[in-house]
Amino acid sequence: MNNQLDANDPVLPHHRLRVYGIAVEMLVCLRDAGIRDAKLRDEALRAAKGACLNVAEGAARVTRPDKARAFTIARGEVVEACAAIEIAALLGDARAEDARRVALLADRIVAMLTRLIR
Secondary structure, eight states, X not given: OOOOOOTTSXXXXXXXXXXXXHHHHHHHHHHHHOOSSHHHHHHHXXXXXXXXXXXXXXXXXXXXXXXXXXXXXXXXXXXXXXXXHHHHHHTTSSOHHHXXXXXXXXXXXXXXXXXXXX
């Protein structure tokens, strides 16, 4: 994702959240990891996409409870995506380095979302 916005580009609520950019980075890392197990790959990508979408949804919500609900779902999706590649690596269907990179990003995202939920 190109983080450089042109002056005419829309700036929606999720574009203002650093956590959205990191979630997108995690999604790309998972895609590029090339998890060989089709089910785990699908699970990881679905969860990572869900995380990005729920961060965007939470950013657009108005009330604190609505925001917290979307961010809580996003946090669960991040952990699920991370677990999928960890399991794939454990079983030899992904590289340990890719799982570690995703885990580092996931750790940052979970911490940021936890702060946004409170």
